[in-house]
Amino acid sequence: MSRVPPPWPPVEVETAHRHPDAPPPGTKFGPHYAHCFGCGDEVEHGLHLQTEAGEGTAIHAQFTVTEAHQGAPGLAHGGLLACAFDEALGVTVGQQLRRPAVTGRLETDFLAPVPVGSTLHIVGTLDGIAGRKVYASAEGRLDAPDGPLALRARALFVIVDFRHFVEHGRAEDLRAVAENPSLLRQSRFDINP
Template sequence: MSKPADSWPPVDTEPAVPHPAAPAPGSKLGVHYTHCFGCGDQIEDGLHMQSTVGDGMVVVSHFTVTETHQGAPGLAHGGLLACAFDEALGAAVGNLLRKPAVTGRLETDFVRPVPVGSTLHITAKLDGVAGRKIYASAEGRLNADDGAVAVRARGLFVTVGFDHFTTHGDADALEKLQQAGQEGWDINP
């Protein structure tokens, strides 16, 4: 029996199981690449997202919307919010499953405006795994504890080999990072 087209995840999945080396609940997650727009610390106008492992298959992330993140005057740009959810969902996949994966699909629902100066708290969870496909979803709130949902997203991630990054990425930059002991880059943060 097939699932309805609007169900999530859209296919029968196995429960996501944390990798034995996954960080424990309460662990703060570091930067996986210093030049990552989402979590990196070397991009002046980046999100500088900070994440912590929650209970179960959850990662909680947050970032503060700055003036350089706006689309309409005083409000976060929708594409930037989609980027934040891609980062939060990817942090859950990479840290909890410890598998290199890339975004295959990202759906974002904008429920209410996110003003400049506000901090968006994103709770991302892994919903299931089907072969190489990993399904995850998230909600973003303006108040970490009881605020109304501002943005929802769900994504499909696909596991890949490290050669995906060496084939399609900047081979020179990857080589330099590998020669430096991969400092500043961790495919499985």
Template sequence: MGLRLRVDGDVVRGEVTFDRRQQGAPGIAHGGAVTTVLDDAVASLLVVLETPAVTANIHVDFRAPTLLHHPMTVEARATGRDGRKLHLTARLLDERATVVAEAQALFLAVDLEHFAKGGEALPEAWSGWGANAPG
């Protein structure tokens, strides 16, 4: 889906255009694909927060059909932190700046060891990451 995300101050912004590969109903993106974009956008806030964390839950409101082949923008920001709990939100907007979907996510800060459970080497860039991890 060609999602491109960038950090802009304390906000993550990006662009995405859904195509037939993410189709649900004819001409409309599947809600799971929309949720993936929103989850990726809030996850990118972890760079801003300098905190390794994972999605514990994500609630998505689908406000309008997300049309295929129409460029969309996504923006995500942190709304609060309560110990290990990170409260994050993201919105997907169409070319008219109409919100087509929005998400509220709860991330939980984890130690980097959490990611080692996958059995794969972690990226070198992560070695200095995690000063804000719970352990």
């Protein structure tokens, strides 16, 4: 099987520009939701992905693989690695465009095993936008920003209305957020960006 990926983005796109209010390079974001498996600070065995704004539309992210993240003995589970990319790319889209969006499609190339104890350094960028469809991609390197390339991912995010979350979220979790808004660790998106 060929390792050459199909053309990316798969449709004609316009350049995706960072929103004028997107945080400047170097800004650390912190978790967006206390119970998010990707970044939440109240999820004991979550990924605790750390994210920071980069140049242009880039986001830098990293997380350390723990014993709780194993698939094979001593190696990270592939699904958790894909989760890290989903999160990193979600932050790239959310923070750089300042629009709510959800993952429609995520594809991941696993290029090298990722051992427990290693830190994955991810850089995500926006690749283009076509209506509500936002294309983004990322690379992950082992133990240093210029370490060996371990993963690549490409994703389609679809911009949604805030109603998406209110209509589909489990009632008790939405209630918990209404009662304790600080569970959403970051301020809300611009409604009219």
